[in-house]
Amino acid sequence: MSQKPLPGFRDFYPEQFAERAHIFETWRRIVRRYAFLEYDGPPLEPLELYTQKSGDEIVTQLYNFVDKGDRPVAMRPEMTPTFARMVGAKAQTLRKPVRWFSLPQLFRYERTQKGRLREHFQLNVDIVGESDVLADAELISMAIEIMRSFGLTNTDVRARVSDRRLLNGLLEHLAIPDTSWPAVYAVLDKLERQPREVSAEKLAAAGLPTETAEIILGFATLDFAAVQARYGEAPAVKPHLDRFAEYLAHLDALGVASWIRFDLTIVRGLAYYTGIVFELFDNVGEFRAICGGGRYDNLLKSLGGADLPALGFGMGDVVIGELLRSRGLMQSRGTALEFWIAQSPEQASAPAGALQTATAMRQAGCTVEYALKAQKLDKQVDAGRKAGAHAFVIVDTASTDAPWRVRRAGHDDQIFTTLEALCAWASLQNGSRS
Structure with a gap:
C-alpha cells in the first residue's frame, strides 16, 4: 500500500x-x-x-x-x-x-x-x-x-x-x-x-x-x-x-x-x-x-x-x-511544552507524587508532560529536553526541605514546599508567556 x-x-x-x-x-x-x-x-x-x-x-x-x-x-x-x-x-x-x-x-x-x-x-x-x-x-x-x-x-x-x-x-x-x-x-x-x-x-x-x-x-x-x-x-x-x-x-x-x-x-x-x-x-x-x-x-x-x-x-x-x-513570516503555533515533571530516583517506582503534581499543574492551566514508565532521573531530564520543555519540576514528596524543585536554564533552582504554591507560581509564568 x-x-x-x-x-x-x-x-x-x-x-x-x-x-x-x-x-x-x-x-x-x-x-x-x-x-x-x-x-x-x-x-x-x-x-x-x-x-x-x-x-x-x-x-x-x-x-x-x-x-x-x-x-x-x-x-x-x-x-x-x-x-x-x-x-x-x-x-x-x-x-x-x-x-x-x-x-x-x-x-x-x-x-x-x-x-x-x-x-x-x-x-x-x-x-x-x-x-x-x-x-x-x-x-x-x-x-x-x-x-x-x-x-x-x-x-x-x-x-x-x-x-x-x-x-x-x-x-x-x-x-x-x-x-x-x-x-x-x-x-x-x-x-x-x-x-x-x-x-x-x-x-x-x-x-x-x-x-x-x-x-x-x-x-x-x-x-x-x-x-x-x-x-x-x-x-x-x-x-x-x-x-x-x-x-x-x-x-x-x-x-x-x-x-x-x-x-x-x-x-x-x-x-x-x-x-x-x-x-x-x-x-x-x-x-x-x-x-x-x-x-x-x-x-x-x-x-x-x-x-x-x-x-x-x-x-x-x-x-x-x-x-x-x-517571506519568513509563517508562525508555527504548536503546543509549547512548559513543564516536564521528573520523579526523584528514590520515588521512581512510586509515581503518585509526580502524577498528582502533573494533575494539579494541568488544572492550573499549564502544559505538562512526564515519562510514562519508571526511569532514572537523568533519562527523565534528557527526555524533557528532547521534548522542548521550558522548565523541569523535580518531585520528591518524601523530602521536607525541597519536595518540589523547579529548574530552568539561566535561573537558580526554585524550591516550593506546597503544591498550591508551585501551581500558583507556574500559572503566573504561563500567563506572562501568553
Whole structure:
C-alpha cells in the first residue's frame, strides 16, 4: 500500500498542522473583530446545486458520484452555493445585513499546480442585505487587515480593484454590443498573461473595430484619475465613477488606501459578479491570487430564492501559506511544552507524587508532560529536553526541605514546599508567556 496521500491532497503532520492552525487562528481572530459570525454546512451536497450555478461543464472538475439513495451528489468545490441555500432558507428571519464566515475544506478534481491543489481550506466571508458601497469597503478592508495580521505590508501585497458596472458603462459608451461583452471580459482577464497581438485578434474576432480594440487594450494602463478625466462626463459612465469615488473615500477613511490599485483588467472569472470586484496579489508576482471576491447581487435569487444584494470573498490556505513561508513570516503555533515533571530516583517506582503534581499543574492551566514508565532521573531530564520543555519540576514528596524543585536554564533552582504554591507560581509564568 502506498504511504503517500492521493495526488493533490496533503498530510498534516504536527508541524504542518501547527502552521495551518496559525492561519486559521489569524483568520478567525480578525474576522470576528469585524463582527462576523461563523457557520458551516455539509461537505456533500446535491450535484444540481453546482450545475445550477456553473452549468453541466462543472462536473468534470468535481468529485461526484451517485450515493446509495440514487442521488447525484458532489463533494463541495466552493462554499457560496451552500451559503446561498442556507441564507435563502431563513432569509425572512435573519437580521440584516447578514455577516457570516466559514472555513470549509473544498474539493476540485483539477490538475495540481503551484498554489492549487485538489483540496484546500478557504476562508469565506459574505455580507448579505446591503447594497451601499460602504459594505464593499468594509469587506476589502478586512481582507487587508488579515494581511497586516500575518505581518505583510503594502510593499508585499496589493489589492487590485475594479467595478463591473463601471466597465459595462465604458463598453456601452464605446458602442460595443452587449453580446460582445463576455469576449471583452475574457481578453481583459488575460491581458497580462497573453501576447498583445493575441488579445487584439480575439477582440477583432468579437467584432470590435481596430480603434475600439486599441482603447480596450489600453485599459490596463489607466488609473482612476485617468478614467475620470477621459470619461467623467459620459452619461453611461459618470454614475459609476461617482459611486467608485465614494468607495475610494471610504477606503481612505478605513486606512487601507495605500494598498489599493485601480485596475480595469480585474473582472473575475466567475460570471455572477455584478459590481465592485477585487483580487489581492503579492507585489513580486510570484504566486497566484491570494484572495478574490466582490459583489454578486443576483446570485442568491438564482440559487437560494432570496432576492438580496450580496458580496463576499474567498482566501485559500495554500497560497497564503506559500507566501508566508517565502517571506519568513509563517508562525508555527504548536503546543509549547512548559513543564516536564521528573520523579526523584528514590520515588521512581512510586509515581503518585509526580502524577498528582502533573494533575494539579494541568488544572492550573499549564502544559505538562512526564515519562510514562519508571526511569532514572537523568533519562527523565534528557527526555524533557528532547521534548522542548521550558522548565523541569523535580518531585520528591518524601523530602521536607525541597519536595518540589523547579529548574530552568539561566535561573537558580526554585524550591516550593506546597503544591498550591508551585501551581500558583507556574500559572503566573504561563500567563506572562501568553
